[in-house]
Amino acid sequence: MERILIEDGRATGVVLAKTGEVHRAKAIISNADLRRNFLDLMGKEHLPEDFARQIEAIKPATSTFIVYLGVDFVPDVEPLTMSVAGVGIMTARGQPPHLRSLPWSTGGSIYDPVWDAFRPPLKSPVPGLYLVRYGVFPGPGIEAVVISGVLAADAIHSPKKLTTKYRVQT
DSSP states (O other): OOEEEEETTEEEEEEOTTTOOEEEOSOEEEOSOHHIIIIIIIOGGGSOHHHHHHHHHOOBOOOSEEEEEEESSOOSOSOEEEEETTEEEEEEEEOOHHHHTOTTSSTTOTTOBOTTSOOOOSBOSSTTEEEOSTTSTTOSSHHHHHHHHHHHHHHHHSGGGSOOOOOOOO
């Protein structure tokens, strides 16, 4: 997807990246990370100022690449976290290049923002746009992501049930 169409303050469709084809809908459900969704696919000019500031301040979480290695020598590599009786215990964290190139994530962070960051509700402040992902309520984890999808479906079919209120963090 190249971008989310916003017309008269409402999400009305998407533009496909490869073909430029426009698809219109009454509701748009996005699973792109928060920064990519609001800053790249929409543009902050379509957001309330305080909400846009919170999205801009989100720091991507470290992704899934972790190596725990026990060896019978002390390696000449960083980061070395512990060396006991000639046995090196090394941990390395990083984001593999293939994750950094994912089109729906910022910097390869498949877990969205760091844990204590702002997490908006799944009904965005832009009418017609719903978010389903671990960066929104109810949070991370497979079950929570599934729940966010169910809540989005419920909100689309019964829009008065779900609030667009979000908490401004200072």
